[in-house]
Amino acid sequence: MKLFAPAYYPAFRCIASDCRHSCCIGWEIGIDPESLARYKSLPPKERKAILTPTVTQKGCTFFRLAPDGRCPHLTKEGLCRLILAHGEGILCHICREHPRFYNHFSRRTEVGLGLCCEEAARLILTDPDPFRLICLEEDEREIGVPDPFEAIFFRRREEVFRILGDRTLPLPLRIGQLSESYSLSRAAIYESDRRWQQIYRNLERLDPAWDGALSAWETTSLSCTLPDSPAAEQLIAYFLYRHLPGAREDGRYAKRVGFALLSAHVILRIASGIAADDLPTLIDVARAYSAEVEYDEDNVEAILQAFSHDCENITD
Numbered sequence: 001m002k003l004f005a006p007a008y009y010p011a012f013r014c015i016a017s018d019c020r021h022s023c024c025i026g027w028e029i030g031i032d033p034e035s036l037a038r039y040k041s042l043p044p045k046e047r048k049a050i051l052t053p054t055v056t057q058k059g060c061t062f063f064r065l066a067p068d069g070r071c072p073h074l075t076k077e078g079l080c081r082l083i084l085a086h087g088e089g090i091l092c093h094i095c096r097e098h099p100r101f102y103n104h105f106s107r108r109t110e111v112g113l114g115l116c117c118e119e120a121a122r123l124i125l126t127d128p129d130p131f132r133l134i135c136l137e138e139d140e141r142e143i144g145v146p147d148p149f150e151a152i153f154f155r156r157r158e159e160v161f162r163i164l165g166d167r168t169l170p171l172p173l174r175i176g177q178l179s180e181s182y183s184l185s186r187a188a189i190y191e192s193d194r195r196w197q198q199i200y201r202n203l204e205r206l207d208p209a210w211d212g213a214l215s216a217w218e219t220t221s222l223s224c225t226l227p228d229s230p231a232a233e234q235l236i237a238y239f240l241y242r243h244l245p246g247a248r249e250d251g252r253y254a255k256r257v258g259f260a261l262l263s264a265h266v267i268l269r270i271a272s273g274i275a276a277d278d279l280p281t282l283i284d285v286a287r288a289y290s291a292e293v294e295y296d297e298d299n300v301e302a303i304l305q306a307f308s309h310d311c312e313n314i315t316d
Contacts, residue, residue, distance in 0.1 A: 002108045003137035006241065008127045009111065010136075015119045017078035021287060023098050023117065024071040024080065026207065029063040035092035036061055050082065103245040106147045110245075111136075115238055115290035121283045124234050130165030131237035153248050160244070160257065164237060171228040175236075175261060182254035188307075189262050190226065193217070196266065199306050203292070203299045210292045213285060216273035217266065227268065231282060235264035242294070255307045262303065263289065 031039070031054065039050045053072035055064045063071055073081040082090045099117035103110045110133070113120035163177045179186045197218050205211075226232065239260035247253040267289050271282040293299045 001137075001139050002135055004108060004110045004133045005136050006112060006124075006127075007129065007132050007134050008123045009113060009134075011123055012113055012120060016080075019078065019118060021118050021284075022074070022078055024074040024078075024095075026065075026069040029065075029071055029092075030094055031061045031063065032093040046086075101242060103242075105150055110241075112238075112241055114242075114295070115286050116295055118283065118287045121287045121290070124238050125231045125279070125283055125286060127234055128230055130167065131161060131234065131241065132165075149248055153245065156247075156253060157240075157244055160240060161237070164233060164240070171233055172226055174233075175226070178257060178261065182257045184254060184258050184261070184307075189258060190265060193220075193269065196262065196306075199303065200266070200293075203302060204296055206292050206296070207288070210288060213270045213274075213288060217270045220269055220273040226265065231279065232264060232268060235267060235286065236260050239263045239294070243300070252304060255304045258307050259300070259303055263294070 039047060041047075042050070050073075053064045054061050056062075063073065066072060071080075075081055075084075080091075080095075088096065099114035099120050101112050101114055103112075113124065115121050115124060159181075160178065163174055163181070166174060169177075176186060178184075179189075197214065200214060200217075240257065243259060244253070244256050247256050267282070267286050270289070271278070271285040274285065275281040293303070
């Protein structure tokens with residue numbers, strides 16, 4: 001089985017205490033069964049130190065967050081006590097893998113970095129080159145049965161990224177080509193802010209501060225101002241890479257392309273409403289959008305459903 005990743009992936013390193021939005025604060029941290037069994041097998045003193053601040057509900061065990069939302073094993077300096085005492089090998093699955101995500105295919109696996117991590121967001125949005133995949137692990141053995149639907153998916157995705165990465169054309173023209181290819185109304189995405197603002201206001205919330213970001217969007221001009229920039233292109237590429245594989249199951253290629261275009265548009269509009277042409281602001285807005293919207297499956301589904309019915313499913 002081969003493992004593929006975006007070209008920027010190998011450069012990722014957790015910045016730990018330098019992170020302003022630690023994933024050890026405010027996120028539910030579940031302990032997978034394998035890690036829980038490993039913790040229970042430790043000597044009594046170590047076992048107690050790890051498992052005392054946990055709670056089990058409906059058969060699932062979690063670290064009990066402090067009143068301020070911090071993981072009980074996070075030091076005031078922003079470091080993990082478990083890593084300090086035992087090394088990274090002690091981490092449970094979610095802590096070890098975050099912010100990585102995986103898409104599994106019959107004969108390959110693809111890994112990426114979630115935009116909700118500020119360091120991942122920085123890497124993604126500052127990558128100067130068009131999106132491309134690299135092979136991290138080679139395995140020439142033919143493992144798994146070829147899936148004919150995957151051939152359709154890879155062909156479609158290759159064409160999507162060919163259009164998006166063609167920098168001989170301005171980005172707005174490339175977006176026009178993508179929209180036309182999937183019968184997406186550009187006006188429905190880029191000139192319908194009031195409609196989308198209402199939809200986003202009705203999504204589930206993680207952090208009340210997100211309301212301030214939505215307010216910044218609502219106070220921006222209604223004119224379409226999509227920047228022709230590598231950062232804007234990388235935003236679209238990220239959402240396509242992460243979410244387009246779901247079309248293998250439901251056939252909603254057009255709506256998932258629309259979700260990628262819309263997500264980049266919303267992030268750019270919010271960022272421009274806060275501080276025009278400011279890359280750190282764009283990175284922070286992208287991180288917050290990812291945490292608030294794309295890491296909530298119900299929110300993603302609500303946006304997919306919001307696309308008009310003339311955006312037909314494409315399954316062949």
